[in-house]
Amino acid sequence: MHCTLPTTRLPFITLPSRLPLYRSTHRLPLPGPPPTPAAPPSMSRTPSKRTAAELVATSRHNAVDEATDQSTLAQPLERLPKRGATVDVQVSSLAYGTGLGVARLPSSAGESLVLFVRRAIPGERVRVRVVSRRRNFAEAVVVERLEPSSPFAVAPRCRHFLEGCGGCTFQNLLYAKQLEEKESQVRAIYQGLFQRLSAGDARAATAAALEQVRFEPIVGATELSEVYGYRNKMEFTFGPRRWIPANTVREESPSDHGDHQPEAPAPTDFALGLHAPRRYDKVLAIEDCALQGDVANEILRFVERRCRQRVACLPPYDNAAHTGFLRNLVIRSAVNAAGERELMVNVVTSPPDGPHEDEALRQLADEVWEAFAESGRGLVCVLQNITTTKSGVAVGEREVRLKGSRSALEQALRPLRWVAPAYLRNMPPERLQQHTVLYRISANSFFQPNPVQSEKLLARILEATGLLETASSNRQTFVVDLFCGTGSISLCVAAFAARVLGLELSESAVADARANAERNRIVNAEFAVANLDHETLWKAVQTASISQAVDVLVVDPPRAGMNPRQVRAIVEAPAAVRPRRIVYVSCNPATQVRDLEMMLAGDSPYRLRSVAPVDQFPHTPHMEAVAMLEIRDDKGAGNASA
Ligand SMILES: C[S@@+](CC[C@H](N)C(=O)[O-])C[C@H]1O[C@@H](n2cnc3c(N)ncnc32)[C@H](O)[C@@H]1O
Structure with a gap:
């Protein structure tokens, strides 16, 4: 069976190319000096002078925390507000791991009562409704954002973030503040370690050792092009229903309890995009993902349009009924040793029901190839990965190369360009230049x-x-x-x-x-x-x-x-x-x-010598840390040559 394609063009949004990285838009009238956004991390860093012992002594209390005490809750609370209650709070920080906003409420018992607020950022005053409550913490959703806005608020780059896309957690937070929050989270975690290690007797030696620990500043993205469009792989999902959020700029509605997401009753029969937060049955149609590059976004729109127009031949997979053919569109990119962009389009499918699905897919591959390979846009291959599993994992058991002469990309990495000069003093210049590692990246x-x-x-x-x-x-x-x-x-x-x-x-x-x-x-x-x-x-x-x-x-x-x-x-x-x-x-x-x-x-x-946090994923709560331990002089290593 053949599908003929109408050639109508879909409109797509144009996004501003430059957004503030380190600039705050508004200032909150905070008591005391306003919090200073972290300085942009520089490429050549000098190791921080901060030692672990100083960290133990440093309180996390800062100007934004002080502002919490000025919240509308003037009276200390005996317990957290009940589920369904509405309260105005000031968000002071972000929670480790989840990226939820943290509001600390004054408590009559002296213990900290914590409200975790979805999609709220530090410095923001919000009216929230409690959706679940435990003994000393509760979770709440924003009902209204109050004036003045957070000094760390920035315009999110993509409208899908405002629609409730689950890809990013805090695109509306100044990047420098994201880094500051992540750094202080790692610091707080290590602070706890240092406190536990230095408590008790026979620990004098440990406390002295902690004096030697170097805590490095977090290494973040340095260019706007690294804060957005940084991902070299995005997995989009095909679905037979399009999740349409109730509001374009959406706040949680009063009927929103737990995971329930209200939606307008206007589903279409086709969607290609990302899952709604915590909802694997709902696909939010994405036209432009700010985390991937421009050409990858063009491919996404191109494939979406062509597949939607051939929905009869290429039915999207329904993960409730386990029917349908198209499961995922995975777009990967790389930059090879010559500095050229390489792209891979990988369509994950169920086994075809008949020859018409294979034929329609081949037709689609030809069109993608013509648009993005023959015109010199860097496309290296179009692949099909076939899976028989019911899980949503975008990996196939069998791979078919539909277009291209190879099935993998080449990525070149040159890590030495980010090493602090102090470490390279003894490095012969030719080794500095030559050190490139090439990686072969296949679909799976x-x-x-x-x-x-x-x-x-x-x-x-x-x-x-x-x-x-x-x-x-x-x-x-x-x-x-x-x-x-x-x-x-x-x-x-x-x-x-x-x-x-x-x-x-x-x-x-x-x-x-x-x-x-x-x-x-x-x-x-x-x-x-x-x-x-x-x-x-x-x-x-x-x-x-x-x-x-x-x-x-x-x-x-x-x-x-x-x-x-x-x-x-x-x-x-x-x-x-x-x-x-x-x-x-x-x-x-x-x-x-x-x-x-x-x-x-x-x-x-062993003793701990240094800790270096790295932000690999702007706009998400994730971070990495590199800790270095060295053998104590009196313990001896197996080999003394290092
Ligand atoms: C964080 S990843 C490491 C990534 C790796 N350094 C790289 O850059 O590719 C963790 C790895 O641990 C491996 N792993 C998990 N459990 C393991 C085990 N019991 N023994 C060996 N490897 C294991 C996983 O397969 C995975 O590749």
Whole structure:
């Protein structure tokens, strides 16, 4: 069956190209000096002078917190307002992990009563309605935003944010303030660790050691082009119903309880976009996502238009009835070694019901190819990934290349350009220039979604390994990279070490890591599949390394962190292999600190030396942190060559 296409054009919105990064729009009349937005992070950083001991002493109380006390709740409360109650509050900060606004209410019992407010930003006064309540915290939705607005409020770049798109959490918050909030969240988490470690007796040595910890300023995006359009992969969902929010600029309505989202009764039979927050059955049609690049957005609109017009031949998948064909549109992008943009279009589908679906998809692929490859827009391939699962995961069991001569993109990373000059003093200039790592990115392989911020994260990791300072003399060093994934860290440090061993559970990730090593002609990095539990961890290292001592151990576990036995296995490494340094990379500082507490407690052979937070995902609550531990002088490492 053939589908003929009308050629009508759809209107799309034009967005302002320049938005304030570090400028606040309004000022709140706050008691005392107004809060100062964080200075834009510079590319060449000087390490912060702030030590862990200073952090312990620093209170998080700031000018915005003071403003909380001036809220309309003049009388201290005995308990939090009931579900359904309306109250005016001032939001003082953002909650770790969720990005919800935090309003602290005065309490007669002296304990802190906390309201978490959805979609509210620091410095904002809001009328809220409580939607759920626990003993000392409650969750609320905004009924009305009160004047004056927050000094940190900025115009969100995309209208879908105002419609309730779940892709971004706080696009309406000044980026400098986002960074300040994330930095203070990491600091508060570490503050707790330092307080716990320095409490009690026999801890004088620990307290003295904390004096030495360097807490680095958060590394954020430095250009507007890095704050928006930074994602190299977006997964859009096809659906048979279009979620139409009740208001274009939507606040939660009084009938909004818990997860229920009111909507206008005007669904169409086709949608391509992102899920509404916490609703996997609702697809908000997206014409332009501010987190991806311009050409990727053009592809999104092009595919949406062509698929909507052929809906009879290419029915969208209904994840309730499990019928339909089109499931996801995944658009990936990369910048290759020559600095050219490369793009991949991957359509995830169910198995076809008949030949007409395959034929219609091929027709679509031809059109996408003509528009974005033949005209020199950088499209490298159009792929189809076929899945039979009922889950919403955009991964196929079988891949078909519909267009293009290869099925993967090439991404070049140059992390040394983000390393602080102090670390590069001994680096021969030619090595500085040459250090480029190429990564092959196929449709189903993992790659960090923000390449520029990934380079900065890799730069912090390189700094933490200590390999750069002695670049010309440390050719004997052995680095072990646990939970190495596709090897991005291993491949990056290989140029500065004698040998690198990456260990990882996923066979396909190890295959990618090996392929990438070959592609980069890196001969001193090996990768092995290993399930890193407490019993196998060092066995895997020793088997592969023929008992060579480890100089630097890098660990980058999943978000949940490590289990206690894995942590203990690392700290209690056999003396022959005991690493001199441990670099703990994490996308969840809360679990990182939990693990570090175990690593540093009591008579630990290690002490914490530095913590470096990195913002990889502007407008979302996520952040990374790189912690570096060093062996104590009296504990000795397996090898003293580092
Ligand atoms: C945060 S990712 C690491 C990403 C990696 N550093 C990279 O840049 O590609 C965590 C990795 O831990 C791996 N993993 C989870 N549990 C594991 C286990 N028990 N043993 C080995 N690897 C495991 C996952 O497969 C995943 O690749």
